[in-house]
Amino acid sequence: MEKQRRKVLKSGSGAALLGLLATAGVIRPGMALAESNRTAFEARSMAATLKAIGAASLVDSTEVQLSGPDIAENGAAVHLGISSTLPNVTMIAILVEKNPNPLAVAFRLPEGTQANVQTRVKMAQSSNVYVLVKAGDRFFMADKEIRVTLGGCGG
């Protein structure tokens, strides 16, 4: 029964993502989770999620670090750590590309809170994990492929 919902979302790999980011570039940046934004959590593809967050002009940055296991034995709890040396980070979001809804969590950081958070997320299957950091008015990202040996929505 677990297999039925394993529909692979057709949002593709890195190259495809760059394409959709270009598309997202024409969309006016929104409030980007300054207030809680449930629409972004209901989005079913990476493109739709980024659009809902208002993440136009996303750039890869070495100043964003995503740490996690290369292979997760248990997809129900994958420990992730995110840190950034960028100044003025106001938002950190974690997106698991192949989950039914990619957006897992969005942190809003007031001034004085460091861009350094850890949490655990569920992963339905092996996937790229993206972390999106908003610093000032710009979005930065880092990604990591995490292989899951035991699928993750078992609780």
Added chain:
Amino acid sequence: MATSPTKIRATAKDGVTEVKVLISHEMESGQRKDAAGAVFPAWFITEVTARHNDRVVLAADFGTAVSKNPYLAFRFKGGAAGDRISLTWKDNKGETRTDETKIA
């Protein structure tokens, strides 16, 4: 429905307070089905707010993909031993809970 306490540990060192949180919650995603094929309805935390005394130091929106019994760790500048750290969560059924500790 009764809720279980959130475990919070906060330690201040060199002007930075590190907070570690373990929330007790099912975080049912709404994706799982029982043997008869009926979906377990989604039941998950949607919002979390952490405060130092009365100032918000972290707000988070959760989706269904945060693991059962969510774990969080974060750091903020300031904080001294004895200051209050509280954590409030709200789930999609409207249940809410606040727990509090003091910085060690």
